[in-house]
Amino acid sequence: MKRRALLLGGALAAALARAQVHTPAQPPGVALAPTRWRAEIEALLDADRRSAPPLGAVLFVGSSTIRLWKGLEQDFAAQAPVVLRRGLGGSRLSEWPEFVPWLVTRYVPKQVIVYAGENDIAEGAQPAEVLAAFVRFVQAVQAERPGTPIAFVSIKPSPLRAAQAATMREANLLVQTWVLAQDGLDYIDVHTPMLDNDGRARPELFVRDRLHLSPEGYALWRQVISAHLKP
Numbered sequence: 001m002k003r004r005a006l007l008l009g010g011a012l013a014a015a016l017a018r019a020q021v022h023t024p025a026q027p028p029g030v031a032l033a034p035t036r037w038r039a040e041i042e043a044l045l046d047a048d049r050r051s052a053p054p055l056g057a058v059l060f061v062g063s064s065t066i067r068l069w070k071g072l073e074q075d076f077a078a079q080a081p082v083v084l085r086r087g088l089g090g091s092r093l094s095e096w097p098e099f100v101p102w103l104v105t106r107y108v109p110k111q112v113i114v115y116a117g118e119n120d121i122a123e124g125a126q127p128a129e130v131l132a133a134f135v136r137f138v139q140a141v142q143a144e145r146p147g148t149p150i151a152f153v154s155i156k157p158s159p160l161r162a163a164q165a166a167t168m169r170e171a172n173l174l175v176q177t178w179v180l181a182q183d184g185l186d187y188i189d190v191h192t193p194m195l196d197n198d199g200r201a202r203p204e205l206f207v208r209d210r211l212h213l214s215p216e217g218y219a220l221w222r223q224v225i226s227a228h229l230k231p
Contacts, residue, residue, distance in 0.1 A: 057084040062115035064089035094133040100140040115153040127171035151186035160210040
């Protein structure tokens with residue numbers, strides 16, 4: 001136990017050393033820097049110009065799990081009258097600090113719920129790198145909107161990525177440990193309730209690709225996340 005605590009402390013220190021204060025290169029309204037998501041981001045901004053979303057929403061951001069959650073706004077309507085969803089399928093947590101001016105702080109969110117990091121690990125990132133990316137994301141949001149509550153949704157145990165399961169658990173633990181030591185941050189554990197009694201991912205929570213969530217999976221997420229929404 002003592003050895004594990006020392007290893008965890010070392011990993012935290014390494015991750016925080018990697019995290020640099022992020023200053024967006026360009027403010028909203030200026031042409032986006034080159035990125036593989038430029039077309040998608042510009043499409044979202046065009047939609048905002050046609051119909052401006054209300055400010056002060058509970059804002060969900062992240063990768064395809066957020067993008068594909070079609071009923072998200074209705075799922076939380078009773079708790080949060082204004083809910084906004086901004087997801088980029090395939091995006092990495094390490095990319096999200098760059099997206100903050102365009103897809104996060106411009107909405108003046110009441111709370112930010114972020115799900116990302118799974119793609120980072122699938123592409124070879126280590127747990128400390130996931131934590132460092134989340135720290136940079138938090139810094140980027142807080143630099144523009146100090147005091148904004150931010151919640152990290154734990155990396156889910158996708159059966160397709162079972163080979164990375166241990167790395168994902170370690171990343172979750174690192175993020176959870178850091179988050180619990182901060183003010184205004186929250187950690188939402190969806191990973192644990194998605195496991196069966198033998199510690200394996202429950203297959204009914206995923207669609208046939210064994211990566212994305214089924215309606216049952218989203219129903220579980222709705223139940224877990226509801227307890228963490230700001231009133």
